[in-house]
Amino acid sequence: MRILAIETSCDDTSLALISRKDKMFVVEKNLVSSQVDTHTLYGGVVPEVAARMHAEQIAPLLYTLEIPQDGSTIDAVAVTTGPGLVPSLRVGVACATTLAKAWQKPLVAVNHLEGHLYSCWLSEKSPVFPCIALLVSGGHTELILMKDHGFYEYLGRTRDDAAGEAFDKVAKLLGLGYPGGPIISKKALNGRKDAIAFPRPMKDSVDFDFSFSGLKTAVAYHLKDHPDDRPEDICASFQDAVVDILVSKTLKAVEKYQPASVLLAGGVSANNSLRETLKQTLSNCFPQVHYHIPPFAYTTDNAAMVGVAAFFHLQKNNFVDPLTLVADPNLSLSSL
Ligand code: KG4
Numbered sequence: 001m002r003i004l005a006i007e008t009s010c011d012d013t014s015l016a017l018i019s020r021k022d023k024m025f026v027v028e029k030n031l032v033s034s035q036v037d038t039h040t041l042y043g044g045v046v047p048e049v050a051a052r053m054h055a056e057q058i059a060p061l062l063y064t065l066e067i068p069q070d071g072s073t074i075d076a077v078a079v080t081t082g083p084g085l086v087p088s089l090r091v092g093v094a095c096a097t098t099l100a101k102a103w104q105k106p107l108v109a110v111n112h113l114e115g116h117l118y119s120c121w122l123s124e125k126s127p128v129f130p131c132i133a134l135l136v137s138g139g140h141t142e143l144i145l146m147k148d149h150g151f152y153e154y155l156g157r158t159r160d161d162a163a164g165e166a167f168d169k170v171a172k173l174l175g176l177g178y179p180g181g182p183i184i185s186k187k188a189l190n191g192r193k194d195a196i197a198f199p200r201p202m203k204d205s206v207d208f209d210f211s212f213s214g215l216k217t218a219v220a221y222h223l224k225d226h227p228d229d230r231p232e233d234i235c236a237s238f239q240d241a242v243v244d245i246l247v248s249k250t251l252k253a254v255e256k257y258q259p260a261s262v263l264l265a266g267g268v269s270a271n272n273s274l275r276e277t278l279k280q281t282l283s284n285c286f287p288q289v290h291y292h293i294p295p296f297a298y299t300t301d302n303a304a305m306v307g308v309a310a311f312f313h314l315q316k317n318n319f320v321d322p323l324t325l326v327a328d329p330n331l332s333l334s335s336l
Pocket residue numbers: 010136137138139140163164165167168179180181182185266267268269270271272299300301
């Protein structure tokens with residue numbers, strides 16, 4: 001079984017070839033063409049520019065995969081259909097539907113968030129159900145209970161900004177560039193996390209929801225009052241607040257739902273402090289719970305994770321019609 005997977009939901013054009021061997025996934029190829037240098041000029045992703053760049057990049061990437069013209073080495077085509085930026089999503093959907101129709105291959109629609117969750121199946125061992133997943137990206141911050149493949153129950157989500165968005169906005173406040181997460185986490189290495197006591201909004205609330213916009217505002221006020229503070233200290237203290245909130249809420253969910261595994265996924269799962277703090281805290285408090293994180297290369301947007309999610313859809317014969325498939329920018333996890 002070899003799947004061609006396509007991901008264009010935001011600002012990375014990605015194509016992957018995924019196969020399965022000895023119950024493990026093999027990423028034969030995972031090509032990612034990043035648009036970050038272009039969007040940096042605007043301080044964030046410009047949807048129309050992103051779509052145009054996807055349209056320019058997708059065919060050259062496809063040629064690089066060296067698939068025969070009749071698609072004979074491919075068993076199925078998978079594509080992200082949402083959530084995301086609709087002009088961007090449409091480029092991937094147009095490419096996937098055309099190929100599936102021309103090659104007469106099954107077509108699988110994958111939810112982008114589901115793709116991130118399945119990036120954890122690219123770790124050394126497959127997760128055991130039930131799983132609690134902390135999904136943290138530029139657009140989403142969610143705690144999800146996954147009882148089996150394809151069964152998702154939302155436990156909580158952000159009420160305003162996503163965790164990645166908070167990293168991006170704080171980096172902008174500090175004039176550090178885009179995307180903020182990698183830049184802030186690098187600067188934080190040389191800062192003191194106890195330098196500034198930033199607030200931890202909703203850390204102790206009774207639900208599993210999050211809120212990051214107040215934290216971002218606290219950083220803005222702090223900068224106004226202390227313009228000469230070291231950016232490294234601000235980054236380390238801000239990162240510590242985000243990690244503290246995310247880890248505390250995840251632990252609370254583990255305590256209540258007693259899962260077999262905890263998954264950490266989405267672009268913010270690239271954050272080393274978050275990866276390590278969650279690992280340490282879990283092994284101290286719940287040593288029996290397995291912990292899964294994607295290999296670093298599959299933390300931010302990539303098509304390999306889309307191919308993995310598609311594999312489980314294929315097992316259930318969850319195909320879609322290439323003539324009617326459309327992108328859905330607001331696709332929710334439960335609607336697939
Ligand atoms: O999953 P992703 O690639 O795209 C979305 O689906 O949103 O996530 C991108 C987000 C950005 O907000 C970026 O700043 C954040 O992930 N990110 C990080 C790190 N690397 C990427 N946040 C914190 N620390 C990092 N090392």
